[in-house]
Amino acid sequence: MRLMELLTTEELRDHILGDYSKIEDVVAIKESINFKKNIPNADDGSYIYADEMGYHYAYCERGNEFTHKLTDDVFEISFWVLDDITTTAAFDYELHHRDGSKNYREVAFEKQLEYLDMMGENYRKRGEIEIDEILKAYPL
Numbered sequence: 423m424r425l426m427e428l429l430t431t432e433e434l435r436d437h438i439l440g441d442y443s444k445i446e447d448v449v450a451i452k453e454s455i456n457f458k459k460n461i462p463n464a465d466d467g468s469y470i471y472a473d474e475m476g477y478h479y480a481y482c483e484r485g486n487e488f489t490h491k492l493t494d495d496v497f498e499i500s501f502w503v504l505d506d507i508t509t510t511a512a513f514d515y516e517l518h519h520r521d522g523s524k525n526y527r528e529v530a531f532e533k534q535l536e537y538l539d540m541m542g543e544n545y546r547k548r549g550e551i552e553i554d555e556i557l558k559a560y561p562l
Contacts, residue, residue, distance in 0.1 A: 431471045438500050445540045449511040501548050508537040525562045
């Protein structure tokens with residue numbers, strides 16, 4: 423039995439969109455983010471929902487589920503969603519501001535951390551950890 427109640431899908435959506443509102447002037451939310459349970463042959467995109475098991479983050483493409491993560495931590499699920507949004511936005515920024523003097527991933531990672539920092543220090547710190555793990559596996 424859980425010590426605290428989980429948010430409903432609607433409450434979870436409101437929480438995540440509340441954090442997102444801090445960057446919505448500079449980062450557009452992806453239209454393919456759905457705050458509902460995915461179903462077989464679902465449309466492409468991310469699905470975020472809550473049920474008795476916890477908070478789910480699933481990614482579907484061409485009717486197949488490629489990613490499905492589960493947590494009972496509101497920050498964790500929020501980070502997964504906002505990381506997805508800021509990653510896309512950061513690489514889009516880099517593409518439109520490419521100058522060749524820096525590695526494209528370096529520019530995108532810096533921009534993503536800037537976006538995450540706008541939502542709060544915890545988001546930035548978590549982003550730094552994620553980027554460090556990527557760079558360990560795939561150095562610049």
